[in-house]
Amino acid sequence: MKLQYQLNIAFTLLLMVILATTGFFIHSLLLDMLIKDEQRQLEQKGELLVNVLAEQDGRLDFNEFSGFLHEQDLQLFLYDRDRDQVLFSTLSERVSHEFVETRQMIKESELLWDIANEKYVTSKILLYPQEQRVELILLTPLKDLHDVQREFIARMFVVFIIGAVVAIILSYILTNKLVTPLSRLKRQLKKIEKRQFDDTKRIKATGEIKEVEQSVFEMAEELNHYMKTQQAFFQNASHELKTPLMTIQGYAEGIRDRVFTEEESKKGLDIMVVEVGRLKKIINEMILLAKLESDKEDHVSQVSIKDVIVQVIDRALPVASEQNIVIERRIDSDSVVNINEEKFLRALLNIVFNGIRHAHSTVTITLYEKNKHVYVEVADDGDGIDESLLPHIFHRFVKGDGGESGLGLAISRAIVELADGKIKAKNNELGGATFTIYFPKVKKK
Secondary structure (H helix, E strand, O other), X not given: OOHHHHHHHHHXXXXXXXXXXXXXXXXXXXHHXXXXXXXXXXXXXXXXXXXXXXXXXXXXXXXXXXXXXXXXXOEEEEEEOOOOEEEEEOOOHHHHHHHHHHHHHOOOOOOEEEEOOEEEEEEEEEOOOHXXXXXXXXXXXXXXXXXXXXXXXXXXXXXXXXXXXHHHHHHHHHHHHHHHHHHHHHHHHHHHHOOOHHHOOOOOOOHHHHHHHHHHHHHHHHHHHHHHHHHHHHHHHHHHHHHHHHHHHHHHHHHHOOOOOHHHHHHHHHHHHHHHXXXXXXXXXXXXXXXXXHOOOOOOEEEEHHHHHHHHHXXXXXXXXXOOOEEEEEEOOOOEEEXXXXXXXXXXXXXXXXXXXXXXXXXXXXXXXXXXXXXXXXEEOOOOOOOOOHHHXXXXXXXXXXXXXXXXXXXXXXXXXXXXXXXXXXXXXXXXXXXXXXXXXXXXX
C-alpha cells in the first residue's frame, strides 16, 4: 500500500477515535450541565416571583394571584407546609396529588424528584412572609432536557461529520504534498542506483524531507566523486607503475640480449635499482594510504604540537640546507591535541618537504590558537599551486611541477582527518603555497 494511503487511513482512524471519544464525553457531561443550568434558571425565576409576591401586604391572596402565575407559563406548586396542602399548581391534579403523597419521602438535597413516574428538575424557595410557611416549587420535566440534549447531539453530529469530511480532504491534500517530494526523490535514487549521476535533478521540498534530499544528493556527489577518483586512481596508478616497469624491462632485456656495452650495462643496472626503489616507494605509499582510508579508529594520545614541530625541523633541516632554504618557526602556543604522534609527524614532514621542494628561499612553520582550535601553518615563498590543481591537491596522484609520486599530500590529509582534524591549501600573498592544519584544542592532563 502506498504511503499516502497509509497516512490517510491512519489520520482518518485517529480522527474517528478523537471524535468518538469527544462525543462520548460530551454526551456524558451534557445532561449534568443542562440539569445544573436549568436549576439555576429556576432559582432565578423563583426569586423574581418571590419578590413580586413579597410586595403583597398581609397574608397572600392566592386566588387573586393565580392569574399572574398562570401568565408566567411555568410549571410550579405553591405548597403550605403547615397544612400539607398544595395551594396552587400549574400541573395536573394527578401530579399534584402524587406530590402531596411523596412530599415527605423526597430528600431536600435531591435535584431530581420522581413524581407520577416522571423525573423533574426542581427548585424551591420559601415565600414571604415566612410565618405562612408557604414554599414556591418550580419544576421542569427531565424529558424536556433530554429533548434539548438530543437536539444538541444531533447538531454536534452534523458538525462532526462536516468537520471530518473537511479534515479528510485537507489530509489528502497535505499528505499528497508531503508524499510527492518523496516519490520524486525515489525516482532520483533510481538514477543514482543506475549511476546516472548526470541525469539527477534536485527536487523542491521543505523540513526534514529537504534535509533528506540534501543528504541524498550530497551522497550522490560523493559517490560520483569517489567513482571518478577510483577511476583516476587506477589510471594514474597504472601510469605511475608502468613507467618504472618499462624502464626496468627495457634495461633487463638489453642486458640479456647483450645489446649494451659493459659500461652501459652497469649504468642500466644502477637505473634499474633506482626504479625498483621508486616502484617500492609508490607501492608502500599506496598501501599506507589504503590502510589510512579504511581505518575508522586510531590510537591517539595527548601530544604537544610544539614538540612535533621541533622534530620535523630537526629532520628537514639537512634537506633544506642542501637547497639553501631557511626554515623559520613562529610558535605562539604550547597546546596539546589528541593525535597519533608518529602518523602526524609523517603528515607534517610530507607538507614541509613539499614546501622545501617548491620554496625559493624560506619555509615558515607557524603554531597558534584560535576559537578553541590549534592551528599549524606551513608556508613557502615559491610559485604557489596552479589554480586548476588547487581543488584537487589532496587527491591521489595529483602533483604539480617537481612533484614525486603524488601521494604525499593525500597521505597527510588521510592522517589529519583520521584524528578529527582538517587540512586546507591556498596561495599566500608571497606567491607561494600555505597549508593549514587545525585540531580541536584539549586540556592538558
